[in-house]
Amino acid sequence: MADTRTGTPTAPGEPDAGRRLPEHVTTPLLTLITARSMDEDYAHVAQKRAVAGDARPRAVRSHWSSFLAIAALGVMAAVVAVQTDREAPANELSRAALVQQIDTRSDDVRALQADVARLTRFNASVASNSTRTQTDLGDVDARVRRAELTTGFSPVHGPGVRITVDNRPGDEVDGEVLDEDLATLVDGLFEAGAEAVAINDQRINALGGIRNTNRAVHVNGRPVNAPYVVSAIGDPRTLQARLVETYQGQQWFGRVNNFGFVYEAENVDDIRLPAAPERVLRDVIGLDAEPYGGPAQEGSSP
Structure with a gap:
């Protein structure tokens, strides 16, 4: 057969194109x-x-259930809205209080930061002053040590000459070594370049002295006995030769020849001398101090 709309023949058994398919x-x-x-x-x-036997319409139950659910949600929303409206002033006050606290804390933090910056600058200044003070103290310590060395109030050691002096053998009066003889030898050694001198381990300095008490020789107020060992720290290559050239050295060797003193000298690589004994100053005061120990005031009469 042919299709009545298009005139196209259809195959046998083929459904009619005009019919609607299921x-x-x-x-x-x-x-x-x-x-x-x-x-x-x-x-x-x-x-x-x-x-x-349940013949009730389901659509009606579903409708009423939805309505009730919507109504409950509406009531809840209204309650929430009322509660929120009631709490709004309190929340606003709380917010204002929090803002005020934040501002106050911010001011406190800024003040603390300013204090930290000030303390940091102060610490840096103190550290700088401490560094300068330590430097000054180091300089003062060096000056004190040097002063102790030159004044004899510090033990020292170094190369030098050791001289042994004794009385003339067999003569107890004319051949005795006196304080002035030892003083002449010590002065000659200092003039020859000695940096430190001691007699029988008694250090000689400006506050000490050599003197006779009856027939005993005292150094720094302590008795010393013959033979007298005079130790002098200095250049051992030139110290003895320069001693002969000094005025006191010539006087000393003249006495050795006249009175027959025993004199022996030797160079020593390392001589150790003790510190001179300290003495309490009773009458010496500083130029800028009052006579009774108080500091001098500016403008006061001497």
Whole structure:
């Protein structure tokens, strides 16, 4: 046969193109399976309810349930809105209080930061002053040590000459070594370049002295006995030669020849001398001090 609309012949057994095809033929397979399974489930549930005698319309229950749910939600929203409206002033006050606290804390933090910066600058200044003070103290310590060395109030050691002096053998009066003899030798050694001198381990300095008490010789107020060991720290290569050239050295060697003193000298690589004993100053005061120990005031009369 031929198609009456197009005149196109159709094959035997082929359905008429003018007829409408069933829905299950034109619907996609996946959609058809899903729809039919859902319809069959609903039909099965409806059949069970009909057998059980539950003939109430389900749409009405669902409508009232939805209405009640919406009404409950509305009531809850209204309660929440009222509660929020009531709490708004309190919340605003709390917010203002928090803002004020934040501002106050910010001011405190800025003040603390300013204090930290000030203390940091102060610490840097103190550290700088401490460094300068330590430098000054180091200089003062060096000056004190040098002063102790030159004044004899510090033990010292170094190369030098050791001289042994003794009385003339067999003559207890005319051949005795007196304080003035030892003083002449010590003065000659200092003039020859000695830096430190001691007699029988008694250091000679400006506050000490050599003197006779009766027939005993005292150095720094302490008795010393013959033989007298005079130790002098200085250049051992030139100290003895320069001693002969000095005025006191010539006087000393003249006495040695006249009175027959025993005189022996030797160079020593390392001589150790003790410090001179300290003495309390009772009458000496500083130029800028009051006579009774107080500091002199500016403008006061001497």
